[in-house]
Amino acid sequence: MVLSGALCFRMKDAALKVLYVHDNQLFAGGPHTGKVIKGEKISVVPNRWLDAKLSPVILGVQGGSQCLSCGTELEPTLKLEPVNIMELYRGSKESKNFTFYRRDTGLTSSFESAAFPGWFLCTMIESDQPLRLTQIPEDASWDDPITDFYFQQCD
Numbered sequence: 001m002v003l004s005g006a007l008c009f010r011m012k013d014a015a016l017k018v019l020y021v022h023d024n025q026l027f028a029g030g031p032h033t034g035k036v037i038k039g040e041k042i043s044v045v046p047n048r049w050l051d052a053k054l055s056p057v058i059l060g061v062q063g064g065s066q067c068l069s070c071g072t073e074l075e076p077t078l079k080l081e082p083v084n085i086m087e088l089y090r091g092s093k094e095s096k097n098f099t100f101y102r103r104d105t106g107l108t109s110s111f112e113s114a115a116f117p118g119w120f121l122c123t124m125i126e127s128d129q130p131l132r133l134t135q136i137p138e139d140a141s142w143d144d145p146i147t148d149f150y151f152q153q154c155d
Contacts, residue, residue, distance in 0.1 A: 003045055003046075003089065005086065006043035006044055006045050006060060006064045006085050006086065006089075007043070007044045007045070007153065008041050008042070008043065008044075008153065008154035009041075009042045009044050009151055009152060009153055009154060010038075010039050010040075010041065010042065010152055010154060011039070011042050011149045011150065011151055012039065012149065012150045013028050013123040013146045013148070013149055013150075014108055014146050014148040014149070014150070015123070015125070015146055016030070016150075017029055017030055017123055017127055018030070018038070018039030018040075019039055019040050019042065019131060020039055020040050021040050021061055021062065021080070024066075024080055025079075025080065025130050025131075026040070026061065026068070026078075026080060026130065026131040027128055027129065027130055027131065028123035028124075028127070028128075028129060028131060029127045029128040029129075030127050040061050040062075041061075041063075041154060042059055042060070042061060043059070043060035043061065043063065043064035043085050044057050044058070044059060044060070045057070045058050045060075045064075045085055045086070045088070045089040046058075046089075047088075047089075047094065047095060047098075047099040047114070048089065049093070049094035049095070050094055050096070050099060050114060054101045055101055055102040055103070055104075056099045056100070056101055056102075056114055057099065057100055057101075057102050057111075058085055058088050058089065058095065058098050058099055058100075059098075059100060059111075060085035061080065064084060064085035064086060065082065065084060065085075066080040066081060066082055066083070067080070067081055067083045067084075067085050067088060067098050068080060068081075068098065068100070068121075068131075069081045069083075069097050069098050070097050070098075070113045070115050070116050070119070070133065071097060072097055072115075076113055076115070076116040076119050076133045077133075078121070078130075078131060078132050078133050081098075083098070096114040096115040097114075097115045099113075099114035099115070100112060100113060100114060100121065101113075101114055102151070105148065107150065108148035108149055108150055108151070109148070109149055109150075109151045110147045110148055110149070111149070113133060116133070118135050118136075119133045119134065119135055120133065120134055120135070120136060120147045121133065121147065121149070122134040122145035122146055122147045123145065123146045124145055124146070125143055125145075125146070132145070134147065
């Protein structure tokens with residue numbers, strides 16, 4: 001099956017903070033001064049060049065005009081890049097730096113970087129902090145970054 005457009009999802013972390021864009025960065029937060037933040041619509045396409053059994057997905061925002069990237073440096077750096085999600089989907093490269101392996105764990109999912117194995121999308125316990133990448137410690141505690149997300153298709 002070939003997609004004609006990206007699928008639409010909304011993401012909340014396990015603490016129910018929604019993702020939103022501010023200053024060309026993705027943040028996780030809650031209500032602000034009485035305003036309810038509905039959260040950014042996340043555009044999603046599969047990465048057709050990587051093993052489908054691993055659920056490789058490319059995540060975009062703002063209608064798919066910007067995509068989440070782990071960068072190409074030695075250390076992963078999460079950022080939004082001005083790349084059209086459908087161009088990545090139709091492209092002839094594997095685009096690992098834009099790809100995350102989605103792992104479903106019951107009601108939530110985690111997203112591991114394809115380019116940097118062992119690094120996962122995460123939010124911080126505090127509200128209104130940027131989305132980032134983390135390695136999951138073996139002795140995880142309650143104040144560690146949140147790597148589980150509710151990932152639900154848009155209405």
